[in-house]
Amino acid sequence: MSKADQALLNKKSAISPAVALFAGWLIPGAGHLLLKKPIRAALLFVSIVAMFSIGIALEGKVYTPNTGDILDILGFAGDLGSGILYILARVFELGHSSVQIAIADYGTKFIVVAGLLNIVSAVDAHSLASGRKLS
Amino acid sequence: MTITHFGAVLLFSFFTSIVFGITQRSEPKMMIRFGAFCFALFVFGTIAASWGMWLIKH
Numbered sequence: 780m781s782k783a784d785q786a787l788l789n790k791k792s793a794i795s796p797a798v799a800l801f802a803g804w805l806i807p808g809a810g811h812l813l814l815k816k817p818i819r820a821a822l823l824f825v826s827i828v829a830m831f832s833i834g835i836a837l838e839g840k841v842y843t844p845n846t847g848d849i850l851d852i853l854g855f856a857g858d859l860g861s862g863i864l865y866i867l868a869r870v871f872e873l874g875h876s877s878v879q880i881a882i883a884d885y886g887t888k889f890i891v892v893a894g895l896l897n898i899v900s901a902v903d904a905h906s907l908a909s910g911r912k913l914s
Numbered sequence: 915m916t917i918t919h920f921g922a923v924l925l926f927s928f929f930t931s932i933v934f935g936i937t938q939r940s941e942p943k944m945m946i947r948f949g950a951f952c953f954a955l956f957v958f959g960t961i962a963a964s965w966g967m968w969l970i971k972h
Binding site: 822826837 | 915916917919922925926929930932933934936937940941
């Protein structure tokens with residue numbers, strides 16, 4: 780790695796990495812928006828919200844905590860990654876508490892993966908803010 | 915909402931590839947290339963796995 784690359788690597792953003800991480804988790808793409816990357820933020824927002832919405836439209840299951848089933852706990856952890864989308868789904872009682880039709884199983888996976896992708900994008904915003912990722 | 919199995923594969927692959935492209939590469943050109951690579955891998959991987967399962971059954 781050249782000195783210029785190292786200098787770029789060590790260059791930190793004005794936004795705190797923790798703030799970028801939290802904003803990115805709460806609202807998909809918000810971390811990138813704070814870091815002045817609006818196109819990436821818009822693409823992430825559209826992708827994650829679309830995944831979550833398709834999951835809800837397919838009558839996928841929205842996991843809840845404290846069911847005692849280890850697989851449900853993992854599903855809940857994945858769903859929770861969606862941030863405000865998961866909160867809205869719980870508040871407005873979107874989705875189903877159990878899979879009713881075969882295609883709803885796909886919906887459940889769409890919802891969980893939307894949460895996991897949101898965590899990936901929030902961590903990416905953290906890496907950009909801390910200087911671990913160049914650009 | 916109803917959707918075909920292949921339609922679900924395409925939608926899943928498309929949106930997931932966008933996120934992977936943006937988060938796993940630094941340069942815009944490389945993001946597009948990696949996103950396209952992931953999309954192809956998802957779709958053709960699913961088709962290959964489907965044929966594999968069909969062969970196991972028959």
